[in-house]
Amino acid sequence: MTTATLLGSEVPRLATPPARELTPETTRGFECIEFAEEVLGLELMPWQKWVLLHGLELADDGSFRFRTLLVLTSRQCGKSTLLQVLALWRMYVDGAPLVLGTAQNLGLAEETWTGALQMAESVPELAREVAHVSRTNGDKFMRLTSGERYKVAAATRSGGRGLSSDLVLLDELREHHNWEAWSAITKTTLARPAPQVLGFSNAGDKSSVVLASLREKALASAADRNTTLGIFEWSAPDGCALDDRAAWAQANPALGHRMSEQAIASALEVDPEEVFRTEVLCQWVEAVDAAIAPAAWASLADANAERGTGAVFALDVAPDHSSASLAVAWRRPDGSSHVVLADHREGVEWVIARCAEVLSTWGGKLLVEQTGTAAFLLPQLQQAAPSSSSQLFAQDRSEIGSFGFFPSAQASQGGVEAVSRRFYVDACSALDAAVAAGQVRHGNQPELNSAVAVARWSTSGDAGQRVLSRKDSRVSPLVAATLALHGLTLPVPSNGGQFLFL
Template sequence: MSDGPVYGHQRPRLLAVPGTFLSSAGQEAVELARRAGLVLDPWQQFVLDEGMREKADGNWAAPEVCVNVPRQNGKGGIIEARELWGLFIGGEELILHSAHEFKTAKNAFKRIERLIRGCPDLHKRVKQYRQTVGEEWVELHTGQMLRFIARSGGSGRGFTADCIVLDEDMILGDDAMAALAPTLAAVDNPQTWYLGSAGIGHQSVQLGRLRRRALAALETGVPDPTLAYFEWSIDEHRDECGQGCTEHDDVAAADSVLKANPALGYRLTMEKCANERLTLGDALFARERLGVGVYPSDSADTWQVIGEDVWRALADATSAPSDPLAFAIDTTPERSHSAIGVAGLSGAATHVEVVDHHPGTGWVLDRACELQERHNPRCWVVDEGGPAGSLIPDLRKRGLNVISPKTRQIAQACAQFYDAAAEQSLVHIDNAPLAAALAGAQQRPLGDAWAWARRGVSVDISPLVAVTLAKWGLGADVEEDTDPLNNIW
């Protein structure tokens, strides 16, 4: 047997990325970190390469990146490389680094400061290192800033950031997300990085959402269009596992440690991990070293309006809508995300699909024009009284036939969507964002009828609203809400 180091798995057990994109800024980040004295492990380089891939238009392939790895494996190196790139190469005007506790944010600032000061080429570009308590940042002469904050219900409000790094994401709830997520809304190409270890229960609300999206993408084979997810963990034995089960992992097995800890052979050893198990016991060892987490749902009662079984039964990966088509646009109240939905006929059923779902609103107009030219739909539906209503004038100036439903018609649209699902006259390809929206949706009274509502501020139902309005648009009078004055400008 070799006396050399034993290396952990350099690829995660759970890997879900939006798709295959050739271009990546990850190698630039790796090389810049090396110049600053930070040599990254293969697994860290892999995360940066996959998480920083770009589409043909230069936008991030994954506006959201989540790294779930046990403690002391080196997620901090990934954070530092990504922040150095954003500050010195990517031209990001503001990078917000958010940690659960003030001391953790301060330690992160000291680490990045040490790296920059140790590289003269980078240090000479720094205007100031601000080290006042609660006011740590690095500012360049050209104005770019990397700012460190501790999380609270109000931290992050008032900023407009190009990139948010959320360290310790296993302690990340709705209040913090409500404060931080809207800071990206006014940026054309933002990115959010979530990094932490296994879920610890009710405090891991946001991590649980991200993980469910990743699992949905892996189960259905349909990539989540905005999320890259990396998880080093084991698939622990269940209570019902019989003796000799080979489908699941044993907490006491050496291979389990290798599978969940990519830093083995670099900064961790099997001996140290074995000692941890003696100290912690199997349950805590499984969580802290093997990535076995507890992930809460948004509510004890998800899928409140249309049952999950009903919705999944309507899925057909081979379905495609045929002309005529109707598109619709919706935006979250915080303007953190927008969605474009489409509806068309598929045999005797109506096909609904989320075409795009991305952060902010800056991308919507150009994408709508592209879809208009390609498909020439019968109409575009946008709720004039909703958050996306502000887009209507520009959409019409671009020549799109936009109609806006009245309040009673929004109620009709929701009822029609519900009835179609109940009567199995609806078909979809099981978009992950649409499923997540339905899981988090509830009803709000609208006179004697109802419309879609979300259970909490962190639930994004814009994909659901978009496909609901698109389906209504298939049968709407396209002249009904068109004002001739809208064509004069």
């Protein structure tokens, strides 16, 4: 008895339908497929042909219907081949003056570009039309004798600025954690007569803000025949079982063509659930490779905390100075630690006065990492702390109360203490251990919870110790909380204030 090979779905589970019947007169997909198969010698998979037929649908004026198109599938299904085919077809057949390829990892965009160049060079009639190739790092492009170019650009706030593009290829769109790169790169198409921005990716998580927003808008407008935003998504249904073979086929259109069931089954054996769901089932998850599991963090919430003494404050500033966070930690009567944000605001102009206020009110310590993003404020903080008084900032006292506690009449003057990079490394290890052991509680504040949702580990030093990455500005509240919690291991101030909670 033989078992039939499980084939991936040709048709996406979620898709913007065509505005009319697709024929050689209403889509240029047919000629692009012919170019891929007859000129490039490729054997396209059914799902790749489906994307080309539907993605290159024409509007009534002859331009492409979709100015922006999202294509989502699981990993290793052949997205790169589609990118290369589209780039070469637009250059050689359509005569597009500039194709711009980009990815959050520049090396990935360059790899796709290199593959397209090799395709062109392997076909004598195409190779003869290649006038110049630049392989210079940071300036890779190929130019045809008729002037068309395929250029690689970094996915940054300056990527593509000054250029005018006819086709923008955005790979791994899930890695765009803010709108800076999208804003810079996609606006290169505004003045072109028949532009397209194509975003390719697998599913994302909470940090994938650009992809999440575009996907939501595309699904909401899918029934609108006049929409210029399209989505083709091969994904498993939400909540499906991990071993559901039918769901595998829906998310992996290359299954049975270039991918085997055995490969997926093997991934299921070794992958954490959140990794398998996003990478293999193309499903959205809270976080992938999160520094702190969202469920574990949620279980440690305690918005109505017990009283505590020995306040330790810590300050962190986002790398781009877009915001600053002031956290406070203390020991609970049960022996565990508790941390809340005492303040979190945009900019840094408010920091000096606010820190002086809490120290004059509560006493204790204010920790600032001497090589960290808030270090530039250390001189001002150290100068302001000794001369501050509780009366000086009485007008802002209501903000302290908004975090659920009030100053004690016993409060005394505190001090600013610079801590080393090594302190931060140890603080990150201590946070990891405390969360795992359930020895820390938090105030369940949205800003802190959001920071946890996007927090990722990076490595520090030759020993490869894990620390919270600061690349994402939104993680700053968690960095402040981490420093404050570890500050509880320092000598306790002789006369700090007492927290009185509502």
